[in-house]
Amino acid sequence: MDETLIFIFTIIGAGLRTGTPLLFATSGALINERAGVLNLGVEGMMLVGALGGFAISYATGNPWLGVAGGMLAGGILSILHGFVSISLRGDQVVSGLALVFMGRGITSVFGSRYVEIRDVPRLPTIELPFMKSIPVIGESILDPLFGSQNIVFYIGLLTVPAVWFLINRTRPGLYMRAVGDYPAAADSVGINVLGQRYLWVFVGGLFAGLAGASLSLAITPLWIEDLTAGQGWIAVGLVIFASWNPWRAALGAYIFGALRRMPLDLQAVAWLPFASNPILGVWLDMIPYLFTILALVISSREATRQRLGAPLALGQPYVRGERGL
């Protein structure tokens, strides 16, 4: 009985860990979407964040510098999207897609020399041995969940309320929501709509970079081409699934983290068909992508989007009324 419990919670614990980069990426995408800018380039920004973080950590020996560098790399790439979609008023979908290809290309060219490296300085894991000694639930539940988690997991836990607070209880958050829902109203009281949008696109890029760096420096601490394996896309889908709410985004990120991780863990269970038949595992692997496609299809319908509570001006460039109005 205890063994089963430990096994179940070990899987959940691993899911929480795997879900953490997804949590960062989703939070970031949520922030720039709340400001009215759709950025489909999360995958590309995660990739440059992952490689940037990895390379800087390797060069300097300090994984925290790596994290900072990875975030900046994601942020810089996002500014490009900002320029096209905010200043040039280009199509945000196309520009976001271009960002993905760019991120892939850049990391594929500059990343090849890092592929063989296995000894990059990593972010620390926090061991909490006292978890085991807590009576009743300690050994079977708390320890497999929290006994040995990387520090990014805890940063992730803090991010959720912080993002919620930023959006709902601070003045910058008020500006973010105003330029995302009704930019003309913000403009009429003297708020710099374009500046605000740049700011939040950049913040979204920082988060995507953090997501990438936490992958390459903590969750799967190595660099391979296409390390993110579609997680950026899942983040884009999750924002919709979460109705642009950070708490629901976190829930979704953890669920999908678990789903991602599970096929790996379940292969060890003899009585499940997955153990003996790898083909079935492939089907489990598909779930996140199927979900993403579904989410994008649903969200592309204007009517459905309204019902789900999308920011009203999402995807629309802001142009001050030329005449009249």
Add this chain to the structure above:
Amino acid sequence: MTAEYAVQMRGITKRFPGVVANDNVSFEVKRGEIHALLGENGAGKSTLMNMLGGLYRPDQGEITINGEAVYFSSPRDAIKKGIGMVHQHFMLVPTQTVAENMVIGASTGFWLSPKKLYADIAAVSERYNLPIAPDAKIWQLSVGEQQRVEILKTLYLGAKILIMDEPTAVLTPQEVEKMFVTLREMTKNGHTIIFISHKLDEVLSIADRITVLQKGKVSANVAAKDVNKAELAKLMVGREVLFRIDKEAAKPKDDVLVLKNVSANNDRGLPALRSLSLNVRAGEIVGIAGVSGNGQHELAETLTGLRHVTDGVIEINNTGIQNQPPLAAIDQKVAHIPADRNGMGSAPTLSLSDNLIMKSYRAAPVRKGWRLLNAVARNTSEDLIKQYNVATPSIDVEARLLSGGNLQKLILAREISAEPTSIVAVTPTRGLDVGATEAVHQRLISERDRGAAVLLISEDLDELLSLSDRILVMYEGQIVGELPPDEDRIDEIGLLMAGGVQEAQA
């Protein structure tokens, strides 16, 4: 000495590509007065006020506030000088609370504590005697309440001079009365109000002084008590204006357009029409009155096949057309004059000729087999342009380049030349100047006299009263009353529009 004038704008000129919106305009407002700025659409009222509000900068001229010369580079500068603008399209974020909308322009610090905000706002609302729930979301409020929030917002930001851009356009007659009371109280407290409008009666009843703009120039500056409606109209338009349309009594015949217990949802999937029934007979104009957003939009779309119904029957010429493609309605000769001229009424980047044959291309003479006969299409188009007085250099011009009035004439030409059995017209004269409005009204009347069944959906009560043979009032997706187009019963219509069924019938 404090300056006598709250606002002085002297020699203001503002050019936009291709137009001089304001040509050497001088505009002065005394402190504590209600000053109306009157003019047709496109006369330059909004441009002038946007310069006072800091959205635009004048090319020439100077602005002084309370005797002090000012240069605004953004709305924030204007707000600092005590100028507040209540826009016609409310500048409120619908998903945010009243309190959030009010503090967004203020500087109250980094953290936003709802409790403190609500207390602050409640205090302001009490001080100015404008009751409002600070925690309500904007989308939950009626249009009148939203306007109250807009006014409160500018007061909260310290406005002493209020610019109100066509504030009555969206209100019921009762709400207008209430707002006028509020405005008079505000002037007693030392506020100055600039009231932008093109409605003569309103201006005469609220303003102390009136400045009239015509084609970007000041045509008059008079005290309200010294002018009458006809004189003002002449100053505004530059010629005599007919206020009443001459029309004979309707001679209605058989039912053409019949809705029985029709229900439909809006874009959000919520019920917009609730078991609505109505009929329009050949040879009459039935007006639909109602505050915008009570299902009028959805009503027009179900009638023209653009929206599915969840229940009920729509019959046109005794043929059911509900839940069929728009073509079914077109085949029954339903003409549609949509509210959205650029999006739905025309294809902005196609030529006038293409726009004109958009309904007739399917049949001879424009069609021959699988081909379109270009020469025929062009001839037909040339004829229509002449017949309907569309001002354009050629039929090859893109439709988007037409002015609002000309575009509406183009749409009328296409729709009416097909000799429809019924016409669904939605706010057909919104944004049109007096001349174009007259033309549209005459067309609708002559179509009625030809025997078409006309359903006129409008937010302009004057238009409904002068055109309709019967008025139906729509509220929350239902017809809540039918009245004759009698000016004396305008209060009753207003009450019904606001949902006061019981009061109105009692």
